[in-house]
Amino acid sequence: MDLSLLSKEFKSQKILEGTDVSGSNEPDRISHLPDGLLCYILSFLPTKFAARTAVLSTRWKDLWILVPSLDFEINPRDNYKGEIERFANFVDRLLVIRDHLSIREFRFACGERFDFERLYAWMWIVIMSNIQVLHLHVESLVAVGELPWSLFSSKSLVVLKLSGRFVLAIPFTVSLPSLKVLCLKSVIYTNDVSIEKLLSCCPILEDLKISRERWDNCLNSVISHPSLKRLTFEFYGDTSMGSFREAAGRFKYKLSVKAPNLEYLKLEDYTSDHILVDFMPCLNEADISVMNLKKEDYWTRNQRCRYGRSICGMLQNLSKVKHLSLSGDTLRGIRTVFDGRLLIFHNLVRLVLGYDYLHGPTLLPPLLGACPKLQSIVLPDGMTSTCQEMGIDMDQYVEYRWKPPKDVPECLLFTLKNIEIKCFCGEEPEELRLVKFLLKNAVVLEKMTLFCHEYCDDIYSFRDELMSYKRGSAACQLEIFPEVYSSAHHYELEFERGH
Known part of the structure; x- marks a missing residue:
């Protein structure tokens, strides 16, 4: 036996018993905490680790069994028959020993070799x-099986997260009166009305996330709920070109969203042929990335325009939004039909724009004109694309197609205070011309930050030229950084949002 492990275990036990092992006379404070607080601390550990605390002392022997949160995961490295059987027996014994004690949270993750019938039996218990929080994740290439019907009549369930090829067979009677958070990833639906039926029986649902696959047996997705506040919908389909050609014309997918109280919307849909979104007067933030990639190569000009008008119609129903992100694919889809005079975002204060590598930032002027109260704009993909990114000679660049507008957008004259541009190259004349236009005409601008592209060899070659540009705002600060600062800045923002 490893003597170092024995020494560590002996030391841990002595500490918990109050024995001085470090030369100090500090008492054991942890073991004297109330059971409820110790169980709360153990609830942050996977159950197999919490169980190991039983060997520390008699004080801890049975404490882990009382923990209301159970977290089980079969490591892919241990996903073989003997290890799976030992793991399943451990879960069996624990559920028996607990003798129907309340379980606040249950999380289970495994691979495709696990026996679903055993999981089905655990679900009944x-x-x-x-149960208040249930999270199931099963990685499998085939249908896993149906969930117990009793799951769909739980009065206590608040959070339900299903990931894997579970067959979502909704019983005739469904009632989830306490459910507030629902996540469905890669599940299989019995028909088109499965989602709509499930949502209709969750009266206080607030947060919904659906991540679909093209093989999930659903063509027409209807998301309708009056109390929904957050919605994330992802539908990527199979992105291989062979699948595109095979699927083109065979299936038509449709998405319909009716959520009048929605405050947050994230929509990433590269498969649906039709996207209908009702008016959302309460919307605060929207992240839109849509483009029917599998059909685009086969469209006529009229079909392309028809799709673009449908996306513009969707954006019109999001016109109350305050924070908006549009991907480059979305811009490519609406480029030929967008009219900033008809679509106005009266409340928008922050705009994030991706880059349309086929057409450049041609929509930047009309979008600025459509946002009269805009205070901040972020271009995370830059304003041009290197040919290396397109698989062409890295010493050249894709043709740049930006032209300054005849009239200066209203937001540049009165509200725009911050501009952030990433992947800045500094070698494209039109790229520098756009920066010059923004600096000159943004008369209340406080800060412009440029993060240089990773292929930019020398940021000092154009720094002096940029610094010499005339600025419409005397208070404007221009800062130029290498790309590494952009990543650090991104993580800093994510950390602030998390707190």
């Missing part, structure tokens, strides 16, 4: 134990 868990559902009858006043």
